Amino acid sequence: MTAVQPVEQRDEVEMLSLMLLIRRFEERASQQYQAQKIGGFCHLYIGQEAVVTGAVAAVRDDDYIITAYRDHAHALARGTSANACMAELFGKETGCSRGLGGSMHFFDKQHHMYGGHAIVAAHVPLAVGLAFAIKYRGEDRVTLCFFGDGAINQGSFHEALNLAALYKLPIVFICENNLFAMGTSVKRSTSLKQIVDRAEGYDIPGEIVDGMNFREVRDEVAEIVDSIRKESHPAFLEVRTYRYRGHSMSDPASYRTKQELEKYRLDDPITRLRAQLTREGKLTNEQFDQLDKQAKETVMAAVKFAEESPQPPLDKLYDYTYADGAMEPDRPPARGNSAGTVRGRAVSKCG
Amino acid sequence: MGEEVAEYQGAYKVSQGLLERFGPRRVIDTPISENGFAGLGVGAAMVGLRPIIEFMTFSFSLVAFDQVVNNAPNMYTMSGGQFNIPITFRGPNGPAHQLGATHSHATENFYASVPGPKICAPATPRDAKGLLKTAVRDNNPVLVLEAELLYSSKGMVEPPDEELLIPLGKAEVKREGSDVSIICYSQTVPLALKVAAQLEEEDISAEILDLRSIKPLDENSIFNSVRKTHRVVIVEQDHPFCGVGAEVCYRIQKNIFDELDAPILRVSQEDVPMPYNERLEHAVLPNADKLLAAVKKVCYA
Numbered sequence: 045m046t047a048v049q050p051v052e053q054r055d056e057v058e059m060l061s062l063m064l065l066i067r068r069f070e071e072r073a074s075q076q077y078q079a080q081k082i083g084g085f086c087h088l089y090i091g092q093e094a095v096v097t098g099a100v101a102a103v104r105d106d107d108y109i110i111t112a113y114r115d116h117a118h119a120l121a122r123g124t125s126a127n128a129c130m131a132e133l134f135g136k137e138t139g140c141s142r143g144l145g146g147s148m149h150f151f152d153k154q155h156h157m158y159g160g161h162a163i164v165a166a167h168v169p170l171a172v173g174l175a176f177a178i179k180y181r182g183e184d185r186v187t188l189c190f191f192g193d194g195a196i197n198q199g200s201f202h203e204a205l206n207l208a209a210l211y212k213l214p215i216v217f218i219c220e221n222n223l224f225a226m227g228t229s230v231k232r233s234t235s236l237k238q239i240v241d242r243a244e245g246y247d248i249p250g251e252i253v254d255g256m257n258f259r260e261v262r263d264e265v266a267e268i269v270d271s272i273r274k275e276s277h278p279a280f281l282e283v284r285t286y287r288y289r290g291h292s293m294s295d296p297a298s299y300r301t302k303q304e305l306e307k308y309r310l311d312d313p314i315t316r317l318r319a320q321l322t323r324e325g326k327l328t329n330e331q332f333d334q335l336d337k338q339a340k341e342t343v344m345a346a347v348k349f350a351e352e353s354p355q356p357p358l359d360k361l362y363d364y365t366y367a368d369g370a371m372e373p374d375r376p377p378a379r380g381n382s383a384g385t386v387r388g389r390a391v392s393k394c395g
Numbered sequence: 396m397g398e399e400v401a402e403y404q405g406a407y408k409v410s411q412g413l414l415e416r417f418g419p420r421r422v423i424d425t426p427i428s429e430n431g432f433a434g435l436g437v438g439a440a441m442v443g444l445r446p447i448i449e450f451m452t453f454s455f456s457l458v459a460f461d462q463v464v465n466n467a468p469n470m471y472t473m474s475g476g477q478f479n480i481p482i483t484f485r486g487p488n489g490p491a492h493q494l495g496a497t498h499s500h501a502t503e504n505f506y507a508s509v510p511g512p513k514i515c516a517p518a519t520p521r522d523a524k525g526l527l528k529t530a531v532r533d534n535n536p537v538l539v540l541e542a543e544l545l546y547s548s549k550g551m552v553e554p555p556d557e558e559l560l561i562p563l564g565k566a567e568v569k570r571e572g573s574d575v576s577i578i579c580y581s582q583t584v585p586l587a588l589k590v591a592a593q594l595e596e597e598d599i600s601a602e603i604l605d606l607r608s609i610k611p612l613d614e615n616s617i618f619n620s621v622r623k624t625h626r627v628v629i630v631e632q633d634h635p636f637c638g639v640g641a642e643v644c645y646r647i648q649k650n651i652f653d654e655l656d657a658p659i660l661r662v663s664q665e666d667v668p669m670p671y672n673e674r675l676e677h678a679v680l681p682n683a684d685k686l687l688a689a690v691k692k693v694c695y696a
Contacts, residue, residue, distance in 0.1 A: 159474065176438070
């Protein structure tokens, strides 16, 4: 097992700077998307930073994490470099998935980040599989499975929760409830008054957490993970948060009001942690400005790195389909056929 | 892992005795949640386990289509080569007997059209053992498509202490012949052998080539047989539109067109959902009459 980093020692100022990195990364990604440097779909995490940051602050580096398509922050929080993340968005070979995955498919084996999955809730069974492997091998790791409020009405989500409860697997299901599945509000998609009640149906303990508060997320996850390490079981957290931007870059989010957005902005997770730290004398304004400057510089350097990185080579196109080498593509056999003739006969001219 | 694999000893008794031998840690009953347990297998494979997932029939794998098609084979590419998925999906595939449309799917052509999974379809006990062992050791998703109607078949298998590994992508000539190549796999192998015996009486010598693997496809064995006989009938258990035979046919004409003395014919299911009625089912399936007629047509006999 890899080295254990004691959870309590995660420095809060360090975690604040991680939240700043995520925010500045996403802002820059948005800009680069508009400049057409980034293709496909691009879903930004701005507003939700405290969720993944808080959760990651509460676990060990060798615990497994897996998420849906709004995944840039999860990779960054796990320790994937801003360079590798930005290069992935640019589709470059130096990206965290070698430019083959894109925005929705970030992977980083070294940092136990198991994706980046773009079919809603299809990764929840995978997460249960990661947890199954932990228990099968008798390890004391935990799997954190992140997903959005849109995932909870998919069949695979329900099947996965039942399996996790049935086999008593070490997994925390973390629902990042940002109130909207694309443009459909939870009220219009879900029969329950509160999402956490889904867990009760599978006899899984659940809690509601304020996802705009880093400390609350961290402490809640830490408590649950501690309990799971003592005796393997699943748990469920409904983390209430808000995304400031649309569902993806192409979504102006006209289904909600400016007032609603402003209300959440006033409760910004970065501002909140900053205020807490400042009040406690752990952070000065100058230090905060310095952290923010560093985050911006890191992201600018990542853009430069991504720009200058090479494209994935064309001649490796067949190298990433099968793990044990390329399967022979459909090619004519070495023995050439002379076109235009049939065995023993000349082809008659048409017309 | 799968439905009824442990305590019930397998819906078709394929896993009989495994629970007693390997214990509940390794032989695991699941609820009826194909998507869930197929996905669980893929996740476990991401961190290096080698799960064998049983579908009670591959008709039910359609409930897990997203896991088999989207998650298992895409992972290696999407992660830039970081996560290979060494998983085996196995179970009976193809029409059995009067099970109706929902339970009679031959799924090989669905799955073969997706890049990533390897697919084999054994026809004999020996091939079933040797291919399954190879599938489990492969570092990629492999589908082992068995056949309900072949579960009762008997045949020689090497003794258990002898390592039997049959490579994926290697066809086998099940019967030598010189006048026509009948290319088949899975349930159509015994059918082809039966028809070959009948053809013998009419002085037509049929070579029976069992593909054994659908993907990778053993082009060389196919071409070698065609170079010998110059006439081809493909008999397959799936549907005609975009069926396995269409791919085989395409590759033959593309690569060794000059070798052909007659158009290639295919015998497959008819392009209709499977009826329950026994007589109609027989009419839908590839059968001896259809195969005999096709062979005679390509032989101009």
